[in-house]
Amino acid sequence: MTMPVLINNAQNRELQAALKKGYSQLAQALEFMKSDLGEDILPQNYPAMTFAPVYRKYFKSLKTANGNPILSGKPDEETVSNAVIYENYKTYNLSQTVKTEYFDDGQFILSDGTLIMIENPGGMAARQIYITIDVNGMNKKPNVYGRDLFTFQITNEGKFLPMGASGTGFTDENLYCSKDSNNRLNGIGCAAKALSDPDYFKKY
Numbered sequence: 417m418t419m420p421v422l423i424n425n426a427q428n429r430e431l432q433a434a435l436k437k438g439y440s441q442l443a444q445a446l447e448f449m450k451s452d453l454g455e456d457i458l459p460q461n462y463p464a465m466t467f468a469p470v471y472r473k474y475f476k477s478l479k480t481a482n483g484n485p486i487l488s489g490k491p492d493e494e495t496v497s498n499a500v501i502y503e504n505y506k507t508y509n510l511s512q513t514v515k516t517e518y519f520d521d522g523q524f525i526l527s528d529g530t531l532i533m534i535e536n537p538g539g540m541a542a543r544q545i546y547i548t549i550d551v552n553g554m555n556k557k558p559n560v561y562g563r564d565l566f567t568f569q570i571t572n573e574g575k576f577l578p579m580g581a582s583g584t585g586f587t588d589e590n591l592y593c594s595k596d597s598n599n600r601l602n603g604i605g606c607a608a609k610a611l612s613d614p615d616y617f618k619k620y
Contacts, residue, residue, distance in 0.1 A: 422565070425436050425618075428617035428618055428620075429617075430552070430588055431551060431552070431563060431564055431617055432610075432616075432617050434530075434551035434552055434564070434567055435477040435551050435607075435611065436609055437532075437551075438530055438549045438551045439566075439568070439578065439607075439611060440453055440565070441475070441526075441530075441618075442532075442568060442576070443576055445471060445474035445475055445571070446471075446576055447472075448474045449470065449471060449474050450574075456574035457545075457570055457574055457576075458570075458572070458573075458574050459536075459542055459543050459544050459545045459570055459571075459572065460542050460572070462536055462538070462542070462545065463520065463542070464536060464537055464538025464539060464542075465521045465522060465536055465538070465544055466536065466538075467521070467522065467534055467536040468521060468522020468523070468524070468536065469522065471522075471534070471538055472485060472522075472524045472532075472545075474481065475526060475532075477526050477527035478524060478525070478526060478527065479524075479525040479526060479527050479529075485524050485525075486524070487522075487524055487525070487615040487617075488523050488525050501516050501519045501520045501523060501533065502516070502519070502531070502550075503516050504552045504559060504561065504594075505550075505559050505560065505561060505565055506558075506561065507560075507561050507597075507598075507599070507600065507601070507603050508561050508562040508563070508593060508594065508595065508597070508602045508603035508606060509569045509594070509595045509596070509597065509598070509602060510560065510561065511598050511602070512598065512600060513600075514561050514600065514603070515600040515601055517535075518533075518535040518546055518548065518567070518601075518604070519533035519534075519535065519601075520533075520535070521534045521535050521536040521537060521538065522534040525553070527564070528550060529552065529553030529555075529556070530549055530550065530552075530553060531549065531553055532548070532549050533547075533548045533549070533550075534546070534547055534548075535548070535617040537600040543572050544569065544570075544585060545569070545570040546563065546568070546569050546570075546579070546585075547567070547568045547569075547570070548566065548567040548568070549565070549568075550564055550565050551564050551565075551566065552564050558601065560603065561564065561601075561602065561603020562593055562602075562603035562606030562610065562620075563602060563603075563617075563620060565603065566578070566579070566606065566607040566610060567579040567586075567604050567607055568607060569584045569585060571583055571584070574578065577593075577608070578606035578607035578608040578610075578611050579604055579605050579607045579608065580592065580605035580606060580607055580609055581607075581608040584605075584608075586601065586604045586605040586608050587605060588605065589605060589609070589611060591605070592604050592605030592606070593605040593606040593609055601603055
């Protein structure tokens with residue numbers, strides 16, 4: 417095999433492993449949170465932007481500055497407020513910039529560089545919480561939805577599912593996980609496929 421192919425294969429394996437690790441971390445934190453609270457984690461119980469500050473306490477390896485969590489947008493500066501979200505992610509087919517309004521209700525960074533971004537809108541949209549992770553950090557490419565950026569959903573019933581799975585909000589592969597779609601959220605529905613198909617990363 418040629419060097420570019422070997423490099424691509426190695427990156428695919430790294431992204432696949434990072435996704436599985438990230439999924440496990442997210443799920444484990446939710447289980448600890450659920451155990452402490454003594455109740456299911458239900459989106460309707462979390463008004464706008466209240467989920468992330470509680471959830472991040474269940475990660476043992478937050479990247480911090482002077483004891484405070486470092487939030488996304490300004491990773492080299494101490495900040496305790498909602499940071500500016502990262503706006504240079506591309507859709508699955510690279511046709512355009514991702515619509516980032518689903519990332520803006522709380523962001524924090526783990527010590528290994530994993531970026532976690534929360535959608536917790538409250539109000540009429542309170543019956544949804546989306547958790548999106550950049551498995552290798554916002555400063556490392558490819559920064560593409562469905563490649564190193566993946567979204568999960570806490571459903572109305574308290575289930576934690578990879579987006580694209582039955583019961584989540586974005587299940588149409590033709591729109592949300594397709595090289596032929598120009599939807600600005602193309603890639604948001606790829607997480608379930610990436611976790612269930614062992615050849616997913618090879619097909620990109």
